[in-house]
Amino acid sequence: MTTISSASTAFSGDDPHNRLFGPVPDVAGERGYGDDHPPRVGFFTDTSVCIGCKACEVACKEWNTLPMDDAEGNRAQLGLTGASYDNTGMLGANSWRHVAFVEQSRAVDLPMPTVGAPGAVGGPRPLEDPPVVHPRVPASATTAEQSAPQQTPSADREIRWLMSSDVCKHCTHAACLDVCPTGSLFRTEFGSVVVQEDICNGCGYCVPACPYGVIDQRQDDGRVFKCTLCYDRLTDGLQPACASACPTESIQFGDLDQLRARADARLAALQDKGVEGVRLYGHDETDGVGGAGAFFLLLDEPEVYGLPPDPVVTTRDLPSMWRHVAAGAAMVVGVVASAFVGRRR
Amino acid sequence: MTAGEAVPGAGWRRADGAPAQDRERHRRSGGRAPRPGESVVGEAEFASYYGRPVIKPPVWKTPDVPLYLFLGGAAGSSALLGALAELTGRPALSRVAHLTAGGGALTSVAFLIHDLGRPARFLNMLRVFKPTSPLSVGSWILAPFSALATATAGAHLLGRFRRLRMLTGVGAGVLGGPMTTYTAALLSNTAVPSWHEAHRELPFAFAGSAMAAGGGIAVACSPAEEAGPARKVAVTGALIELGAMHRIEHGHGLVSEPYRTGRAGRQLRAARACTVTGTALALTAGRRRVPAVIGGALLAAGSVFTRFGVFDAGMASAKDPKYTVEPQRARAAGRDAANASAEEAHTPS
Ligand code: SF4
Ligand code: SF4
Ligand code: SF4
Numbered sequence: 001m002t003t004i005s006s007a008s009t010a011f012s013g014d015d016p017h018n019r020l021f022g023p024v025p026d027v028a029g030e031r032g033y034g035d036d037h038p039p040r041v042g043f044f045t046d047t048s049v050c051i052g053c054k055a056c057e058v059a060c061k062e063w064n065t066l067p068m069d070d071a072e073g074n075r076a077q078l079g080l081t082g083a084s085y086d087n088t089g090m091l092g093a094n095s096w097r098h099v100a101f102v103e104q105s106r107a108v109d110l111p112m113p114t115v116g117a118p119g120a121v122g123g124p125r126p127l128e129d130p131p132v133v134h135p136r137v138p139a140s141a142t143t144a145e146q147s148a149p150q151q152t153p154s155a156d157r158e159i160r161w162l163m164s165s166d167v168c169k170h171c172t173h174a175a176c177l178d179v180c181p182t183g184s185l186f187r188t189e190f191g192s193v194v195v196q197e198d199i200c201n202g203c204g205y206c207v208p209a210c211p212y213g214v215i216d217q218r219q220d221d222g223r224v225f226k227c228t229l230c231y232d233r234l235t236d237g238l239q240p241a242c243a244s245a246c247p248t249e250s251i252q253f254g255d256l257d258q259l260r261a262r263a264d265a266r267l268a269a270l271q272d273k274g275v276e277g278v279r280l281y282g283h284d285e286t287d288g289v290g291g292a293g294a295f296f297l298l299l300d301e302p303e304v305y306g307l308p309p310d311p312v313v314t315t316r317d318l319p320s321m322w323r324h325v326a327a328g329a330a331m332v333v334g335v336v337a338s339a340f341v342g343r344r345r
Numbered sequence: 346m347t348a349g350e351a352v353p354g355a356g357w358r359r360a361d362g363a364p365a366q367d368r369e370r371h372r373r374s375g376g377r378a379p380r381p382g383e384s385v386v387g388e389a390e391f392a393s394y395y396g397r398p399v400i401k402p403p404v405w406k407t408p409d410v411p412l413y414l415f416l417g418g419a420a421g422s423s424a425l426l427g428a429l430a431e432l433t434g435r436p437a438l439s440r441v442a443h444l445t446a447g448g449g450a451l452t453s454v455a456f457l458i459h460d461l462g463r464p465a466r467f468l469n470m471l472r473v474f475k476p477t478s479p480l481s482v483g484s485w486i487l488a489p490f491s492a493l494a495t496a497t498a499g500a501h502l503l504g505r506f507r508r509l510r511m512l513t514g515v516g517a518g519v520l521g522g523p524m525t526t527y528t529a530a531l532l533s534n535t536a537v538p539s540w541h542e543a544h545r546e547l548p549f550a551f552a553g554s555a556m557a558a559g560g561g562i563a564v565a566c567s568p569a570e571e572a573g574p575a576r577k578v579a580v581t582g583a584l585i586e587l588g589a590m591h592r593i594e595h596g597h598g599l600v601s602e603p604y605r606t607g608r609a610g611r612q613l614r615a616a617r618a619c620t621v622t623g624t625a626l627a628l629t630a631g632r633r634r635v636p637a638v639i640g641g642a643l644l645a646a647g648s649v650f651t652r653f654g655v656f657d658a659g660m661a662s663a664k665d666p667k668y669t670v671e672p673q674r675a676r677a678a679g680r681d682a683a684n685a686s687a688e689e690a691h692t693p694s
Contacts, residue, residue, distance in 0.1 A: 020477070081395070083395045084395065086395075089397065090397060100394060102394070104357040104358060105357070105358065106356050106357050106358060160357065175536065178475075178477040178478065179477065179478045179479070179480065179534060179535075180475075180478060181470050181473070181475060181478045181480040181481035181484060182469050182470065182472050182473065182481075183472060183473040183475070199469070199472075201461060201466045201469045201470065202461055202462050202463075202466060203460075203461055203466070203470070203480060204403065204404040204405060205478065205480050205535075207401045207403060207404050208400065208401060208402065208403040208404075208535040208536060208537050208663060209534070209535050209536060210400065210401065210536060211400065211536040212399075212400070213398060213399055213400040213401040213536075214401075215401070216401055216404075217404045222461075222462045276356065276357075277357075300357065301392060303391075303392050303393055303394070303399070303666070303670045303674070304392050304393075304394065305394060306393065306394030306395075306397055306399060306666075307399070308399050308400070308669055308670065308673055309670060309673040309674045309677055310673040310674070310676050310677040311536075311673070314534050314535055314536050314541060315477050315534065317533075317534075317541070317544055318477060318530075318534055320544065320545065321479075321529075321530045321533055321534055321544045321548075322476075322530060324529070324544065324545050324547075324548040324549070325523070325526045325527055325529055325530045325548045326526075327548065327549075328525070328526035328529065328548030328549050328551065328552040329522035329523045329525065329526045329548075329552070330522065331549065331552055331585075332421070332422060332425065332521070332522045332525050332526070332552045332555065332556060333425065333521075333522045335556060335577075335578060335581050335582065335585075336422065336425045336426055336429060336556070336574075336578050337429065338577075339429075339573075339574035339575075339577035339578045339581070340429045340430075340433050340574045
């Protein structure tokens with residue numbers, strides 16, 4: 001009946017090397033899966049090619065038969081945020097993929113055409129006939145601005161749209177899983193983190209524990225829901241629905257090691273082109289969650305997309321918390337006991 | 346890793362309204378050079394996604410959860426008081442303290458179950474024992490504690506089963522200490538910035554608050570000739586509560602702010618007023634009943650306000666992305682700076 005959860009090897013002392021944070025080479029193996037378990041899988045989301053079509057959101061809703069909800073997570077309600085084209089607003093119990101839309105602009109000095117005598121030295125730039133690289137490709141598609149993704153010049157301003165499809169990170173050290181008192185959240189053989197809906201108690205502890213604000217409670221139901229990394233599809237050898245629906249391969253699914261290598265190459269390519277602000281997010285195994293199973297290539301700071309800049313799994317500080325709790329309890333015993341010592345009045 | 350700028354969206358700004366323009370103005374003015382010793386990091390500008398929260402605020406209900414925190418704490422310290430009063434031959438004090446413990450334990454379980462929605466869900470909590478989940482550990486403390494404390498209180502009411510009552514009373518007393526503090530780990534083991542950062546002080550604030558409440562109720566309800574130990578517990582607890590809360594309200598920079606502002610700030614100011622007045626009354630009451638009753642009640646009220654204030658401060662810090670993003674940016678920037686200077690030290694010039 002009662003079991004010591006496998007989530008707590010760091011406490012039970014089974015494995016002296018396992019800590020509550022830091023890299024874990026074999027997440028599934030550490031949770032007791034045999035040597036023949038499949039390799040850890042995940043998502044590399046390359047936001048630089050996302051076109052904001054929301055195919056992933058829709059595919060996820062369809063496959064998982066998620067109900068409609070508004071930007072505040074209210075079920076069966078239609079609502080516009082009014083802030084942008086993003087009317088999903090956030091990840092929640094009924095939206096397991098969320099495409100963020102960030103509109104940015106800046107002033108630019110465009111090299112304006114000048115007027116002068118034709119043929120003069122240093123004379124006018126031709127107004128017509130811009131260089132054509134390929135007869136079927138218009139010149140505008142090959143200008144420097146276009147080498148930076150999601151970016152277009154418009155009058156004296158450059159506009160860029162940052163679009164990013166967000167999802168549960170399937171953390172190496174998943175706070176949601178660590179704090180769940182019923183064992184409803186578990187680590188799958190693929191290394192992902194999944195909620196068992198029939199065991200979930202509705203205590204809601206995982207909700208504020210997640211450093212990314214992913215998992216949430218369905219209000220009329222009390223239980224929590226989040227992306228399952230399409231566990232049901234993976235066990236049948238299929239790709240997750242969102243990744244198969246993405247038309248631009250912004251969402252890439254596969255073995256985490258391969259994805260990391262692919263991401264490094266893409267980062268280097270974009271940096272060579274001089275794309276500003278490009279960075280990887282969540283790929284580093286030494287970060288606060290031990291590396292995420294879903295990581296991202298971003299074109300700006302994480303918080304611009306609504307992501308935490310330096311998330312840390314809350315259980316990293318748990319030994320200190322328990323020590324202070326024990327010290328506090330001991331103090332109570334000491335204070336009450338000493339109150340009974342001495343003069344009787 | 347990060348190529349290029351250190352400021353979010355440097356050169357770029359959001360095409361929507363005031364926050365973006367503020368950022369631009371700030372950037373254009375160039376800020377000022379940080380003075381030596383001052384954190385460069387604090388200068389970092391703050392960007393967010395349409396002001397939406399980064400983490401999800403707790404879904405726990407109020408007043409259920411703050412009351413559960415208060416009742417559990419008061420019951421814990423009362424059980425300990427009751428057990429020691431019983432063993433040292435103070436029948437009246439032991440009766441009051443045991444009734445408080447039993448009543449508090451039962452109602453706190455009721456509030457927990459109401460928050461969960463269904464009684465069966467409380468039993469589900471005992472499916473596993475998980476040290477990484479303070480709620481699991483807490484359920485394993487709360488379940489036997491409330492059984493023992495209720496049994497003891499029942500025996501007092503029936504006036505029978507004296508030997509059994511001694512046993513259950515001592516059992517509840519043993520669990521009383523952990524009862525007062527495990528809820529601190531429950532709150533701080535979350536990503537809620539103002540709770541998590543306070544994880545070293547919260548157990549002491551809750552322990553002090555629990556003793557002020559349990560001691561205060563005992564002072565208010567028991568005859569003066571037996572209330573001596575309860576008074577000492579109440580006053581010591583109140584002082585610990587005041588000290589720990591002061592550190593929580595001022596010791597953590599930005600994430601201490603929610604404890605001083607808004608509804609949480611008002612509640613915590615009320616808590617302080619009640620606790621200070623209650624302590625003074627309890628100390629000066631002597632054998633007079635009226636000031637003892639008022640003083641004890643004020644100490645318990647102070648404890649209630651403390652729980653509500655701490656709860657609300659956490660909620661406020663979870664809802665405003667500033668409290669999540671700014672400290673994390675500062676932490677990351679501090680780490681980057683440390684790495685950079687370590688690298689510099691290694692490269693021969
Ligand atoms: S992102 Fe949040 S919900 Fe997803 S695994 Fe990590 S902690 Fe759990
Ligand atoms: S992996 Fe499946 S459940 Fe997760 S976001 Fe994609 S479609 Fe939804
Ligand atoms: S990630 Fe792919 S499917 Fe989702 S919005 Fe972007 S392009 Fe569309």
